[in-house]
Amino acid sequence: MKPPHIRSFSYHYREKYGQPIGKIAVDIGHTCPNRENGGCIFCRSAGFTPAYLLKTDNIAVQIAKGKKSLLKGRFKKYFTYFQQETATAMAAEQLLPICDLALRDSDCIGIIISTRPDYIEDELLSGLAALLGSTGKECLIELGVQSAHEKSLTFLNRNHSFEDVRNAVQRIRQYKVFETGAHLILGIPGENEADMIATVQTVCGMGINAVKLHHLQVIRDTPLHDMYVREEVRLFSFDEYSQLLLKILPFIPAEVTIHRLWTTSHPDILVAPRWNILAAVLSKKLLRKMAENGIYQGDKCY
Numbered sequence: 001m002k003p004p005h006i007r008s009f010s011y012h013y014r015e016k017y018g019q020p021i022g023k024i025a026v027d028i029g030h031t032c033p034n035r036e037n038g039g040c041i042f043c044r045s046a047g048f049t050p051a052y053l054l055k056t057d058n059i060a061v062q063i064a065k066g067k068k069s070l071l072k073g074r075f076k077k078y079f080t081y082f083q084q085e086t087a088t089a090m091a092a093e094q095l096l097p098i099c100d101l102a103l104r105d106s107d108c109i110g111i112i113i114s115t116r117p118d119y120i121e122d123e124l125l126s127g128l129a130a131l132l133g134s135t136g137k138e139c140l141i142e143l144g145v146q147s148a149h150e151k152s153l154t155f156l157n158r159n160h161s162f163e164d165v166r167n168a169v170q171r172i173r174q175y176k177v178f179e180t181g182a183h184l185i186l187g188i189p190g191e192n193e194a195d196m197i198a199t200v201q202t203v204c205g206m207g208i209n210a211v212k213l214h215h216l217q218v219i220r221d222t223p224l225h226d227m228y229v230r231e232e233v234r235l236f237s238f239d240e241y242s243q244l245l246l247k248i249l250p251f252i253p254a255e256v257t258i259h260r261l262w263t264t265s266h267p268d269i270l271v272a273p274r275w276n277i278l279a280a281v282l283s284k285k286l287l288r289k290m291a292e293n294g295i296y297q298g299d300k301c302y
């Protein structure tokens, strides 16, 4: 069988499970500890919240509502996605029962935990590994990495180092039951194309299983918004970003799953860039360009 131009989330899990797999986001109501330090300059919590999700609902209700919304379509199975804030900042003894509840649902194939690299405790990893052993399900730990360059992590006010990322990936991989993912932002002010490719190569070289790529977006009422108003931030046009992806995707190994290629924030809070193109159309345009030019993910990984 011919390899896909991009090993997308939908391609990968359809291949693995023989059916489309969705994601149901939940909010455990724990605030990200980086907010005490002013938060990352691009982030505000409402930037990542699906419409059906109310953090005042308990987790069982959130999952039930998510299932009602997701499973009425083509999806029968799903990942529970701990997407909001920094879920692992919650004490392991509180978080593990929530993960257990999620994993026990027969339609749930696993959990995805989105978090910071400096909030990965061994107590949580060992507890999660035990849950996976007893349920036979899977767990992807997605780390907010954004860049492999310290100057960029400082610029974004991440308040962790790239060494924290290396350390977290190494400790997670030691368990051999987790998959590891990385969120990366493309277009951080001060980074050029070579810097972005270097980030992708460095992160993929650590043996991660998944990436989420984001073009830099300006969300209303964030420090980045202030910089944008002061004209200190330059953003990609869709064509520029597509051209960049065509250059970067060949450096991502073919077996790495690409969960996302761009952010799609709600128009109410998105300041810029406003491409006004649906994500499905963006994907179609990119894939057409890859096909026309014979470009495949992983082409430049030797």
Ligand code: SF4
Residues within 6 Å of the ligand: 032, 033, 034, 035, 039, 040, 043, 044, 084, 085, 086, 116, 144
């Ligand atoms: S670590 Fe994540 S949730 Fe916390 S401020 Fe940064 S982007 Fe937002």
